[in-house]
Amino acid sequence: MLSNSETANNPEIRTKYPLLSMAMLSAATAQIRNMASNGGNLLQRTRCPYFFETSMPCNKRKPGSGCGALNGMNSNHAIFGYSEHCIATNPSDMCVALAAIGATVEVHKPDGDSRMIEFDDFHRLPGNQPEKDTTLIKGELITAIHLPKPEFSDCYYYLKIRERSSYAYALISVAAGLEVKDGVITKAGLAMGGVAHKPWKLTKAEEFLSGKKPTLSNFEAVAELAMDGAKPFEANKYKVEMGEKAIVRALTQAYERKV
Numbered sequence: 001m002l003s004n005s006e007t008a009n010n011p012e013i014r015t016k017y018p019l020l021s022m023a024m025l026s027a028a029t030a031q032i033r034n035m036a037s038n039g040g041n042l043l044q045r046t047r048c049p050y051f052f053e054t055s056m057p058c059n060k061r062k063p064g065s066g067c068g069a070l071n072g073m074n075s076n077h078a079i080f081g082y083s084e085h086c087i088a089t090n091p092s093d094m095c096v097a098l099a100a101i102g103a104t105v106e107v108h109k110p111d112g113d114s115r116m117i118e119f120d121d122f123h124r125l126p127g128n129q130p131e132k133d134t135t136l137i138k139g140e141l142i143t144a145i146h147l148p149k150p151e152f153s154d155c156y157y158y159l160k161i162r163e164r165s166s167y168a169y170a171l172i173s174v175a176a177g178l179e180v181k182d183g184v185i186t187k188a189g190l191a192m193g194g195v196a197h198k199p200w201k202l203t204k205a206e207e208f209l210s211g212k213k214p215t216l217s218n219f220e221a222v223a224e225l226a227m228d229g230a231k232p233f234e235a236n237k238y239k240v241e242m243g244e245k246a247i248v249r250a251l252t253q254a255y256e257r258k259v
């Protein structure tokens with residue numbers, strides 16, 4: 001029920017989950033954040049222009065009508081996890097941080113019971129049902145977002161690259177959190193926005209960083225690993241290089257908070 005502003009500026013969130021606060025404060029504008037609910041942000045739909053342009057085909061809006069973006073304007077579209085049915089991206093900033101942190105979503109089911117959904121399982125890839133953005137079942141109500149015990153409160157950064165500094169969604173974003181002890185990374189939380197139909201958790205990259213030193217060469221190696229397997233279109237090839245550099249920068253900025 002809280003607004004994005006209330007959550008991002010809550011003193012406990014600011015001190016214990018500053019990565020989440022930083023990501024939320026990068027979204028939209030102050031006016032929109034004051035109105036946007038956390039439940040609504042979890043369920044906001046893609047900004048693909050064909051989704052809004054009702055004279056154009058769009059499988060997400062009208063299943064079976066085709067995908068206008070596939071051979072159309074797709075410079076802002078996905079480079080990972082898409083299908084021939086939909087190549088859209090998820091636009092949320094908050095959700096990228098929640099993916100990096102490893103949140104859980106609690107939902108109230110129509111039969112009166114509750115269930116918990118791991119954040120990485122909450123949003124879905126398009127497959128052959130792009131009209132479905134999440135794994136919610138009809139009638140379910142989001143009642144809470146659970147956060148794990150506080151981590152990454154010293155080393156964190158949310159890097160959002162966008163076409164203008166306000167009222168704009170991410171072309172690419174990176175949520176990076178590090179736990180560093182005695183000069184070694186003991187845990188990493190890493191996720192990207194603007195690259196897939198869902199917040200893109202970089203599990204292999206997180207595992208790679210664990211036990212490594214927070215050096216530029218390790219950050220460069222993990223960025224290359226994270227972008228491995230990207231399948232861009234002609235118009236969004238820029239996202240591969242931008243994504244790699246954004247990961248290095250977000251990790252560097254995160255670590256520099258500590259030193």
Ligand SMILES: Cc1cc2nc3c(=O)[nH]c(=O)nc-3n(C[C@H](O)[C@H](O)[C@H](O)COP(=O)(O)OP(=O)(O)OC[C@H]3O[C@@H](n4cnc5c(N)ncnc54)[C@H](O)[C@@H]3O)c2cc1C
Nearest residue numbers: 027028036037039040041043044092093094141142168169
């Ligand atoms: C111009 C503009 C720019 C924006 N830029 C950004 C940006 O850069 N980054 C970003 O992250 N976001 C951005 N947003 C999105 C914004 O931050 C809001 O998150 C989004 O508009 C959702 O708004 P809302 O809370 O009013 O949700 P609503 O529109 O009220 O809800 C969205 C959907 O979720 C459902 N819903 C809401 N709460 C629940 C619940 N508890 N359980 C089940 N279903 C629920 C509603 O029924 C509805 O279907 C932007 C929005 C605009 C208009």
Ligand code: SF4
Nearest residue numbers: 048050058067086087
């Ligand atoms: S990318 Fe997805 S949302 Fe955009 S036109 Fe294709 S089906 Fe619709």
